[in-house]
Amino acid sequence: MRVVEAGLDLFREIERLKEKINAVVLAHYYQEPDVQDVADFIGDSLALARKAQETDAEVIVFCGVHFMAETAKILNPEKKVVLPDLEAGCSLSDSCPVDAFREFIERHPGHAVVSYINTSAAVKALSDVICTSSNAEKVIGSISEDVPIIFGPDRHLGRYVAEKTGREMVLWPGTCMVHIQFSERRIRKLKVRYPEAEILAHPECEERVLRLADHVGSTSSLLSRVEESPAREFIVATEPGIIHQMQKLAPEKRFLRAPGEGPACEACSECPHMRRNTLEKLLQCMENLSPEIEIEEELRLRALRPIERMLEL
Ligand code: 13P
Numbered sequence: 001m002r003v004v005e006a007g008l009d010l011f012r013e014i015e016r017l018k019e020k021i022n023a024v025v026l027a028h029y030y031q032e033p034d035v036q037d038v039a040d041f042i043g044d045s046l047a048l049a050r051k052a053q054e055t056d057a058e059v060i061v062f063c064g065v066h067f068m069a070e071t072a073k074i075l076n077p078e079k080k081v082v083l084p085d086l087e088a089g090c091s092l093s094d095s096c097p098v099d100a101f102r103e104f105i106e107r108h109p110g111h112a113v114v115s116y117i118n119t120s121a122a123v124k125a126l127s128d129v130i131c132t133s134s135n136a137e138k139v140i141g142s143i144s145e146d147v148p149i150i151f152g153p154d155r156h157l158g159r160y161v162a163e164k165t166g167r168e169m170v171l172w173p174g175t176c177m178v179h180i181q182f183s184e185r186r187i188r189k190l191k192v193r194y195p196e197a198e199i200l201a202h203p204e205c206e207e208r209v210l211r212l213a214d215h216v217g218s219t220s221s222l223l224s225r226v227e228e229s230p231a232r233e234f235i236v237a238t239e240p241g242i243i244h245q246m247q248k249l250a251p252e253k254r255f256l257r258a259p260g261e262g263p264a265c266e267a268c269s270e271c272p273h274m275r276r277n278t279l280e281k282l283l284q285c286m287e288n289l290s291p292e293i294e295i296e297e298e299l300r301l302r303a304l305r306p307i308e309r310m311l312e313l
């Protein structure tokens, strides 16, 4: 593998490679700022899935985590999909092993199975429909009132959506290692110091944090709120990579990271999986067209059906 020489203009090299291999670089808002800046498109999980569905580039370079790149591959079997670091996983997806989830479904016969996009292809294949944090309410609303629902794997998002839609749901007990770090106590203290600040939270946060929030939503919804809100200061309870886009959208506003419980918990809200991708790894993966996402066709077809059902909604 090529060693990236010190002083190399990584931005220029990546631009050159995009043309050479006919690639589109997609990045999630939780990527480090440099990776966001070199991407052709930045978005939340839903927007990235849609973009992956639409692109006519031959190569999709996915700067996000494994389940996102895998979703892109499920939608584009004929394209090459590469991820700068194959180890970029997701604690939510890991919290839902396929065999245990199958047993869970079997224990609740007659339920519709709604799975968050933060799952493996094997779990998607067991599901009736997929959702993301930006369309979960709509997806739940599309299921007939008389059909009981299993929701997995994020129990905080599940509880939040159950409350919003008034639907009872059986929840898989998964959590996101990043979003459960935020401390209600320390956010309250920060709010005393910045009483005018609006609190923004992703629905993967615990209920007690969501109760404090002025606005709860997916990453793209939090960004829209920053633009629309008259507030000048915001306490942001989600992965802080998103603050890069918030600052670009509203340079005159101030963004404070919501704190975790520990005294040195500045970095504990950074997703260790998302942050595995760096500009250097991105360059290497474009040069080598590896690591590549591969998926067995029979599994792909079964996972495709519930994703398509979501995208049709
Ligand atoms: P969004 O779909 O809101 O971008 O969330 C993705 C994610 O992984 C949240 O932790």
Ligand code: SF4
Binding pocket: 065, 089, 090, 091, 092, 093, 118, 176, 177, 178, 179, 204, 239, 271, 272, 273, 274
């Ligand atoms: Fe998964 Fe949480 Fe990281 Fe999102 S922030 S990718 S849910 S571990």
